[in-house]
Amino acid sequence: MSEERKIYSLTQLNQSFEKHIWEQFSKRDFWITAELIKINVKSGHHYIELADSVNNNTTARSFATIWASTYRTIVDEIGLKEAQGILQAGNKVLINVKIEFHTIYGLKLKIRAIDPAYSYGEIERKRQEVIKRLKKEELFDLQKQLRLPTIIKRIALIGSPNTSGYRDFQNELLVNHDFNKFVIKEFPVRVQGDMAxxxxxxxxxxxNLYDVDVIVILRGGGSKMDLALFDDYEISKAICLSKIPVMTGIGHESDEVVSDLVARVTFITPTAVARHIHYAISSFKEIMRELHDKTIQISQQLLAEHREEFLHYNNYLSHYSRELIHYWRSSFQENEYEILQKSRTLLYKAKDDMASLSHRTSSQLQRMVQQEGSQLDRTFERIVDLTQQKLERESAVNLNQVLNSVELFSQQIIERERLIFRNQEELLGLLNPLKILSSGYTISTIDNEDVKDRDIEVGDEMSTLASNYLIKSKVISKKEIQEHKE
Structure with missing residues (x-):
């Protein structure tokens, strides 16, 4: 016979767990490490989901609670900002818990205390890992290689507009006596939470797509846990890869976050960033003013030092110039008289030469004209004689040729006219009405008018002429025939 089964209800089972846990664990507490997965706050109570993992594989999961009274005690011990910073999803924490079991709600951990030192140590460990990774990827020092402009006027501002640090930056930058004509392109972002x-x-x-001089990242203070956001690898990498210098004013006085370490310039507060920017412009203006004054002073000193030397050379040049002018004036006058005399002599000589040449030329031309005239007369007479002889010879020959040509041309004309006459005679024969009628055609008329040229009425007498007959007929009916059109 089989052993009888012992059956328990779920309530009995859970009550047994509850009793066992109470007896074994009610007087004990435990320090445990876990990662905060999810946190819900309601009426001051914190409902938390915890998890643990090995090599990124979840190995345990549980629920915990911080009652409102306990939370106030924790805040008194570590501070409000620290408590808020630690109790963020994704943080690893060291917490003191008591184990409780409820027959309806199951196993829960009641958090009694938080050790911030563990969370800070975890933050530092992650921070060192990020620094090591950026250096290994040769990104860590990229910003330091960028030139920071001496004058900064165009600013890309990244931060949360609702924070006091953001407002402090704008007030310091835009309300000062040095310079306030800045162009600010704002990029509103969250600086805490999952989306930050x-x-x-x-x-x-x-x-980086805008034409700006620098990018400014602001936070404006917070707990170590709040500032741990700026130890994030992705944020730090984006700063390193920026082609525009990045300035940070995250707002802390002790340890630097990774974003500060990789940025081109870092400051303790947002106000310090703004002050640096407008102080740089003020300093530059002051330096330029000093250089301007110094330039004028040196210029005046140099002018004074060289004034005497200039006056000496001026007097010397004036005296020497007057002597040169006097010397060259005398030389020019002497040369002018000599040139004038020589020019007159040359002109007189040239005039005599031209007169003599003109006389000789005129005589030679007259002789040449007379010689050519006689030659032309002789040539003309000879041409006249030759022409008359040639005309006499050619007239006899040409007359016979002309007669022959006239006779030939006359015959051609007569033959052409005879041919035209024959063609017209044949055409008249073809157009003879009698020949047309003999071919079978007839001509019909009414009152001596061609039937095609008048309207035909019933009763009209029509005459039809054939080749051998003249036929008389009377119209008794008529029918119109439509002309066929192709």
Missing amino acids: VNEIVAALQEA
Whole structure:
């Protein structure tokens, strides 16, 4: 016979667990490490989901609670900002818990205390890993290689507009006596929470598309856990890869976050960033003013030092110039008289030469004209004689040729006219009405008018002429025939 089964209800089972846990664990507490997965706050109570993992594989999961009274005690011990900073999803924490079991709600951990030192140590460990990774990827020092402009006027501003640090930066930058005509392109982002990393990275990438002098990232203080956001690898990498110098004013006085380490310039507060920017302009203006004054002073000294030397050379040049002018004036006058005399002599000589040449030329031309005239007369007489002889010879020959040509031309004309006459005679024969009628055609008329040229009425007498007959007929009916059109 089989052993009888012992059956328990779920309530009995859970009550047994509850009793066992109470007896074994009610008087004990435990320090455990875990990662915060999800946190919900309601009426001051914190409802938390915890998890643990090995090699990124989840190995345990549980639920925990911080009652409102316990949370106030924790805040008194470590501070409000620290408590808020630690109790963020994704942080690893060292917490003191008591184990409780409820028959309806199951196993829960009641958090009694938080050790911030563990979380800070975890933050430092992650920070060192990020620094090591950036150096290995040769990104860590890229910003330091960029030139920071001496004068900064165009600014890409990344931060949360609702924070006091953001407002302090703008007040310091825009309300000062040095310079306030800045152009600010704002990129509003969250600086805490799950979306903060993606928003800041996207803002850095977008800011690089604008024509700005620097990119300024602001936070404005917070707990170590709050500032741990700026130890994130993606944010730090985006700063390193920026082609525009990045300035940070995250707002802390002790340890630097990774974003500070990789940025081109870092400052303790947002106000310090703004002050540096407008102080740089003020300093530059002052330096330029000093250089301007110094330039004028040196110029005046140099002018004074060289004034005497200039006056000496001026007097010397004036005296020497007057002597040169006097010398060259005398030389020019002497040369002018000599040139004038020589020119007159040359002109007189040239005039005599031209007169003599003109006389000789005129005589030679007269002789040449007389010689050519006689030659032309002789040539003309000879041409006349030759022409008359040639005309006499050619007249006899040409007359016979002309007669022959006239006779031949006359015969051609007569033959052509005879041919035309024959063609017309044949055409008249073809057009003879009698020949047309003999071919079978007839001519019909009414009152001596061709039937084609008048309207035909019933009763009209029509005459039809054939080749051998004249036929008389009377119209008794008529029918119109439509002309066929192709």
